[in-house]
Amino acid sequence: MENPLLRVLTDMEFEGVRIDEGFLKAYSQELEKDAIEAEKKVFEIAGVRFNLASPKQLGEVLFDRLKLDPSARKTKTGQYQTGKMCC
Numbered sequence: 001m002e003n004p005l006l007r008v009l010t011d012m013e014f015e016g017v018r019i020d021e022g023f024l025k026a027y028s029q030e031l032e033k034d035a036i037e038a039e040k041k042v043f044e045i046a047g048v049r050f051n052l053a054s055p056k057q058l059g060e061v062l063f064d065r066l067k068l069d070p071s072a073r074k075t076k077t078g079q080y081q082t083g084k085m086c087c
Helices: 003-015 021-046 055-065
Strands: none
Touching: none
């Protein structure tokens, strides 16, 4: 799949590519603001602050507190499975 692009990729590797640092910094700040707003909404809906990166805490909020899926299963360690959530 990469063979047709091999020459282009090689040229890019030797020449480099231009990056608009100003744009990336501004976009990063915009994304950070969006992430903070989304986090606030999650905490507001949940009614409690918790670590969004913690599968254990996320499972407790989703399934114990909000009762989103009464058939939710727990793993062998007693945590809810949060990796494969479906509609």
